Amino acid sequence: MGTSTSVNGQSITVNNRYLEKNGKPWLPVMGEFHYSRFPADEWDTELAKMKAAGVNVVATYIIWSHHEPKDGQFDWSGNRDLRRFVELCAKNGLQAFVRIGPWAHAEVRYGGVPEWIVNQMPTRSNDAVYLGYVERFYQQIGTQLKGELWKDGGPVIGVQIENEYNLTGPLRGADHIATLKKMARDAGLDVPLYTVTGWDNTVFPHQEVTPVFGGYPDEPWGLDDKQKPPTEPYMFRFTSRVGGNLGAQTTNVSTGDADKVTVHTPFLGAEFAGGLPVMYRRRPVVAPDDIGAMLPVQLGSGVNLYGYYMFHGGRNPPGELNLQESTASGGYNDLPIVNYDFQAPFGANGEPHDVLGKIRPVHAFLQEWGSDLAPMTVSRPDVLPSSTADLTTPRFALRSNGSSAFLFMSNYVRQYSMTPQHDVRFAVKLAHETVLVPSSPITIPSGVYFIWPVALDMHGVQLRYATAQPVTRLDTAEGPLYVFHEIDGIPAEFSFAAGTRVSVVEPANTAQADLGDPARVVIHSGQIVQLQSAQGAHARILLLSAKQAGKLSVLDVNGHRELVLSDGQPFVRDRDLVLRTTDSHGFHFGLFPPPVTAPSGNFDVTRTAAGPDDNVAFQWYDATVPGKDLQVTTSVIRPAGSVPPIATGGVANAAIEPYPETFGKAAAWKIDLPSEPLKGVSNAYLSISYVGDIGRLFAGTALIDDSFYNGLDWNVGLKELRASLSAPLTLTVLPLRDDAKIYIDGKYRPQDSTGGQTAELKSVRVIPEFELSISGL
DSSP states (O other), X not given: OOOOBOTTSOBEEEOSSXXXXXXXXXXXXXXXXXXGGSOGGGHHHHHXXXXXXXXXXXXXXXXXXXXXXXXXXXXOSGGGOHHHHHHHHHHTTOEEEEEOOSSOOTTBGGGGOOHHHHTTSOOSSOOHHXXXXXXXXXXXXXXXXXXXXXXXXXXXXXXXXXXXXXXXXXXXXXXHHHHHXXXXXXXXXXXXXXXXXXXXXXXXXXXXXXXXXXXXXXXXXXXXXXXXXXXXXXXXXXXOSOOSOOOOSSOOSSOOSGGGGTTTXXXXXXXXXXXXXXXXXXXXXXXXXXXXXXXXXXXXXXXXXXXXXXXXXXXXXXXOSSOBOOGGGTOSSOOOSSEEOTTOSBOTTSOBOTTHHHHHHHHHHHHHHHHHXXXXXEEOOSSOOSSTTOOSSOOEEEEEOSSOEEEEEEOOBTTBOOOOEEEEXXXXXXXXXXXXXXXXXXXXXXXXXXXXXXXXXXXXXXXXXXXXXXXXXXXXXXXXXXXXXXXXXXXXXXXXXXXXXXXXXXXXXXXXXXXOOTTSEEOOTXXXXXXXXXXXXXXXXXXXXXXXXXXXXXXEXXXXXXXXXXXXXXXXXXXXXXXXXXXXXXXXXXXXXXXXXXXXXXXXXXXXXXXXXXXXXXXXXXXXXXXXXXXXXXXXXXXXXXXXXXOEETTTTEEXXXXXXXXXXXXXXEXXXXXXXXXXXXXEEEEEEEESSEEEEEETXXXXXXXXXXXXXXXXXXXXXXXXXXXXXXXXEEOEETTOOOEXXXXXXXXXXXXXXXXXXXXXXXXXXXXXXXXXX
16 A cells, blocks of 8 residues: 555555555545546535535545547646645545556446557557556646645545456456556555456556455346346345455456455445446446345445445536447447446435435544444354345344444345345344344344444443444433434334343433333334433433434534435535535524524524424424526427337347437427526526427437436436536437337336337426525524
């Protein structure tokens, strides 16, 4: 590894089990965001939103073809300004991890290697001519990042070399990775961490780089047009960190190097799904629980860096129509020309997706207890599922340091129903006792997943176990407060050491109600419970419902930690709390601890009582900003023609995107936007609901966005594309044939077609996004 200590004395190191930050175990959350796929003037806000969602480290590909489209003509300006991007990471309190390639994949043509390179010489090898150009590219990166590395007090803590590299033979293999690492170091990229991707039989030099891992709930790069059988990311990884097929473009018949270095390297992740891409032949729709359920499984398997791909979507650089991966250019997959939404927690326009409600509480848990979890070792149950298709055998794991532990359980598999687990009681073996959890057997419903604490010290109060999930801890005027949330269908039972006094202090009408035997206390959502140990230690517990936890954000606002309950998207900007929502221009939100003074801003705010679904411990407010009614009109330009059968071919010998001439058969509509749609709002989304094969949006003759139909509404942020909106907008929809050999989730596949094909525009709306900025907290 490189220099681990910065000029300001902070350190990041790695051992064979976990990362350390300033000498303390560190288990961060890393989220992928490609700066060159998003408008630069919005980076600051988007990074603040990622920080608010619980991300600690931002990973980003430096896509070579975005920076050197022609030999020697480098562009590091505007949306390609890498230096400014990492500076904004630092401004928002985020570390940065740069993935420098030279081959990145990222669903980019030739993996991001410029076309003028591919047309002239061998790539991904120690070919001397190729390495000369790579060296120049790395030197450019080194210049852009000079002074921004960790050792200089900057945010860049790591470098990923290449991607999915499993090539062997002359001038290839592990020596190529070693050569690239040396070149990166020679270019000044001296960082604490050097990684490579470890899946699909990758090869790399041992003790030079650390492999990172991942997993996806479906395989859009797959070859069939049917629903996938149960997939591997919902299985605990007890024998290998490598999980399933992650879609490497090349193959290697040997076993690769990842499993050979397990005892020497920690289990780090870089590509656990934040969503799924839409590829031409497979278009799965990801549900929030598909992503949320992976967290307890992978953390329970020993993951000590949870890295998402993607965490924030985007679009390929505007005006470029040949940067996407395609079968026509020899790629394995067909991707949209422009759109790279990825169904990520934040989409192509930065809009929040529902998956955030499933993953934010776990990120808050890792923020508070990650340093305890990281050194803990994994124990597996005596009986394991026989295969991924085994939907009956319980799936769980323990991580423990001998005196305390966390229990990880998942009864969820994407698109399949797990058997409810009846008469469940866990025997957790610690060094000096076996803890039975819970006090009597329970039923764990299908679809449930969770993290439970065992033998958790709560500021001197000993929690033996809880059947509720820990979220965070706050220092309040009344002492330390521990926040948990219920698991749907399971009573929230807490067990404390003998002699602990347990009483309810909120709601007020149950004040000082003694809850009886501390060995079995059932707490209900909305309650605050006071704890006092036999030795006089004090702590409190606040319990949220599972629904409330999905609306929770844990934010550092103006120097203190604040809990925010809201249907909107909260983040912090210039020490103020900001809320955004498309639901209404009225905001209803709760704050805990309650502010000492009333929050203020350029709006009318009213303190209000808690509603029926609100947590009564929070102080609730209603506020209204000016509304906006945005009307859009459409008119038919031409109906769809009859399209030919979808061809089969390409490297994968599967369904391929129609040839360009076919798009002349697309139906077309003219779209008239309202005047000044962005005035007075933070954004406005052109929301298109259609059924067909491929949708394309043009400003004049310029393609500004596109979509492979998968059943979801297609949202186009007008703020992100405002430079193109002066020209007339045209929407085209290529018909989807009934006999198309492509996978679309069954509930979204059209059933009623005309002439064996469908090209239907169901609705076009403009949805305003309103913003509330709150000061004085």
